[in-house]
Amino acid sequence: MGDFIWIGTAIGTAIGLLNMLFILSSRLGQTGLNQAKTVWQGLWVWALWTVFGAYVLALWLLGVVLLSFSRFLRRGTEV
């Protein structure tokens, strides 16, 4: 359990960092956009991905299982 949370948090941190970098690169320097808001938004997005990374990973795994199951069932009914 502890390992799973660490793995999820690490993945969340990595995705969050990329998401933050995208926000910064697409908004910083654009006319009309508030720079402080951009940085604040980026930091929060990173933090949220980090905090919820393990939950997102758990939901993703659940989705993988249920999606595969539903595709399998659908294939069954189509046959």
Place this chain on the structure above:
Amino acid sequence: MIVGKVKTAVIIGAGVSGLATAKCLTQVGIHCTVFDRNPYLGGVWADGYHDFGVQVQKDLYEFPDFPLSEEASHFTPGPVFREYLEDYCDHFGIRECLRLGTRVTMIERKGDGWLLEVGGSESSETIEADLVVVAAGLYSETPNAPNIPKREDFGGEVLHASEIKDISQLKDRRVAVIGYGKSATDIAGSAVGVAEKVHLVFRTAHWPVPRKLLGVLPFKWGMLTRLVAALIPPYVRPSPIVRAIHSIGYPLPWLFWRVVELLLSTQQRLRTQIEHGETLMPETPVEFDAFTEVTMVPRPGLIDFIRSGKISAHRTGVSAFSSNGIDLADGDSLEVDCVVFGTGWKTGYPYLPKSILASLDDGPDGFYLYRHVLHPSVPNLAFVGRASSFMSVTTFALQAKWLAEVVADRVLLPDAEAMQSDIDALKSWKQSWMPEGPARSATLLIHMCHYHDELLLDMSADPLRKRGFLAPISELIVPYRAADFRDVV
């Protein structure tokens, strides 16, 4: 595309979009004349069917810079909204632009501008304008009534939902309402207890959205946030994170929508058995069905009426009229003395010459426009209101502001080629996944926030509208209200 100096504009339609356009163009010094064929302003809000009203909470459906009064209720009733539009007109001093009871019958090119033929009941005249803005709405041209055989055999009355001004028209009658959208279900619900018998006949079931999810949470929280917008089929130019969510991350949005379906079907008991063992369960997944033209937030009580048999629901087509009713495709015959079509409206622009419709590339989806407003091949013709959204008043107010900024040269358009390739991208994106329909080109719905972002960025305004310390969280999980756009329009 705008060419030359625009000094005068004609706006066709005095509904929400026409009034917003008149306000914004007047503010940048354009002399506007607003024509409406009806003798009153308000468009769809001027004269609707019995007990019609807005589908969403009032903070979503009001002008960002002119809030509805504190006393106005949520799901604002039509007549209240019409009064509000009258007040809007007076507040922004646009009443003198209005020429009501005057229909635009024809427009043709004259130089860079336009020559228009307009007429009232007695006379017609020709006027010139540098810019024409079509704000004629998607729901007011011609009532859509399916062509059902043997109509002449039927001894009863056939009406369109828009003709039911007072539900007592259906008193003590046996009624079949055809359709499963907002107007059909509203009329069927209102007819319970008034009509002798109410049937609701529809071919396709759609996912109804309850006003409150799980009976507690207003639906906007579950459907109209940026977080949810990231989980629907991605917008035409998705960010890398959204692209990742819909590729490797796909099990996440898939799971989310299946949970939504489970909640919607359980809360509204969509597995209720109706005639012939059918149910109300839709076949199309909710994340795609939400983009059909029949997205609806039914009045509370509709499903209970169906469950209790007060509305007898038939999930099938109508194959023909008979002398005393209608024959259904499932073999049943309904004895009725009134058939009401709640089957929507046909969008059309009879005053636009064929050559212009051809230049707009009008097809089965309607026509696609740059930012849903302009087309590079038809300069100085703009459309405001050709975009369906859950908060249309805000969407149209932003469109009107964007157009005024373009006319005032404060928003610079890309060249014609770039505009066309943008239009082509929008078209192939929609055609790749969105359900077909005559207004597919104009459909935005849950994607409205992405469209608003584009308009805001063009106007050098920040698409992130939430304020305060926790704004980044609000951006994700709190739905936008009209008021969030106050300082832009």
